[in-house]
Amino acid sequence: MEKRFWKAVLLFGLAFHVIASFTMPLGLDATVHASYVSDGMSDGESHLEWGELRTDSDYESQPSEVSADGKWFAWHAFVEIIFSVFSISSTSLHIFGLIGGIGCLAVIYLSTNKLFGESNALMLTAISSIYPPLIRATGRFYQEGFILILVTISCYAIIKTIRGESKIWLLLPVLSAIVILSFKGMPVWYLLPAGFVLALSQRLEMNQIQMALSAILVEVLILMRNGVSLTNPDIIPALLSSFIAYFLFVSCGMLLFDKVAGTQNEISIKFNKASRMIAACLIGWVSALWVTEAVSLNSSFFDIVYSFRNNPRYLSLLIVPLWYSRMLMSEYKFPVSSKPSNITYVLVFMLVGINSAVLATTGQTGVSAIGSHLEGQISDDDDILFISDEPLSMHRLYSLKFEADPKSEIDNNGYWRTTNSGWQIELEECQELINVEWIIYFSDVNYQSPVGWVETEYDNSNSIDDSYKLFKWGGEDDRCS
Secondary structure (H helix, E strand, O other): OHHHHHHHHHHHHHHHHHHHHHHOOOOHHHHHHHHHHHHHHHHOOOEEOOOOOOOOOOOEOOOOOEEOOOOOHHHHHHHHHHHHHOOOOHHHHHHHHHHHHHHHHHHHHHHHHHHHOHHHHHHHHHHHHOOHHHHHHHHHOOOHHHHHHHHHHHHHHHHHHHOOOOHHHHHHHHHHHHHHHHHOOOOHHHHHHHHHHHHHHOOOOOOHHHHHHHHHHHHHHHHHHOOOOOOOOOHHHHHHHHHHHHHHHHHHOOOOOOOOOOEOOHHHHHHHHHHHHHHHHHHHHHHHHHHHHHHHOOOOHHHHHHHOOOHHHHHHHHHHHHHHHHHOOEOOOOOOOOOOOHHHHHHHHHHHHHHHHHHHHOOOOHHHHHHHHHOOOOOOOOEEEEEOOOOOHHHHHHHHHHHHOOOOOOOOOEEEEOOOOOHHHHHHHOOOOOOEEEEEEOOOOOOOOOOOEEEOOOOOHHHOOOOOEEEEEOOOOOOOO
16 A cells, blocks of 8 residues: 555656656756856856846846856756757757756665665656656756755765775765855855754754754855844844745655654764754755845845745755654664555645646746747847846846857847836936947836837747737838947
């Protein structure tokens, strides 16, 4: 009974991953990194060519070259291999997003089967297959699936070492940590504080109070590093929001509600303490990111939480270590000797329903649809003006750039302006915006047709929000002649 149930769940999960790879648009982070890589393949130096993602101004951007400076080396090298072997396109990234998602599930199954047997491997792989952040990572080519592969390998190596096998296995967690830090654009020396924190967790009980205090400390340290005042009123709401995300993404999403039959032992306690410390650090990190973004973008905190509502996906790396800490318990019996509980059934059906609803309503974004239409339509010095009041406007501008010019071959500029920036006057003055040939209105803008500009239909416009608008200069003479 139990095996049939989990096999059915796994089949649903595999179907979700396949559907996600065909229907979801690339994530904004994915297109930003793809832009870095394609530019590096074009001219030998990886840059963002249209300016900073976090602009100094709240209402406009200025084109400039922003170097990758060797950050994200491992991730960019991986993306470059994909582009070199296949093609520089969103299709290539979607294919490897699916390979990464299915590969992650395969690694979880093989590792868990070796350590804890077939039944536990089937159960954990099935749960992982319907876990929304991993499905989203597959569809949008986020890093989480690939990072979880490294986390799973690290957990496997640590347990093999604890069980008395060669200490050479410990090289794998160290190498994996270095790669993960590079994926996230962090320096290698972060290994030192990470090691200290994990060692500290073994001296604590890591109860709920200590988890909360650890999360607060991490949030404060990151905010101090980012130059955010500790009197900011959003600090406590951000922490509470992050703990709510932990409850939803971890307790619910990872099906950790059930009490399991078994007895804690030294190994399971150590694994559980380390996992809880990592969870606390991630909770503090996510809350600090929300506050920092609200300050840097001069935006309402709750608007930022909505715009960056997927940041708790970073908690997805906990699914394997938290479940392994259970499976390491003496006389662990779930799910081998008992059928799933009613709450497990409820949560599984909820996750299946949520994933089905998300995949049924997802599709190409307006920015990517317009970008795809502009591929082949724009040429050198055909600048683009993007009008939006949304916090992630520069990310979306680079998403449009990658779709319109995936090989980074066209010498043009992209500009972002808010509705109240005075961009209409800038257009008329023909100074900085002298070469603008296209105007794009994001869906959050109440647009007005500029004089002399012609609204342009674009492919798939019927399948996306019709408030996205594309205009091209339609005058008989050059606009700034």
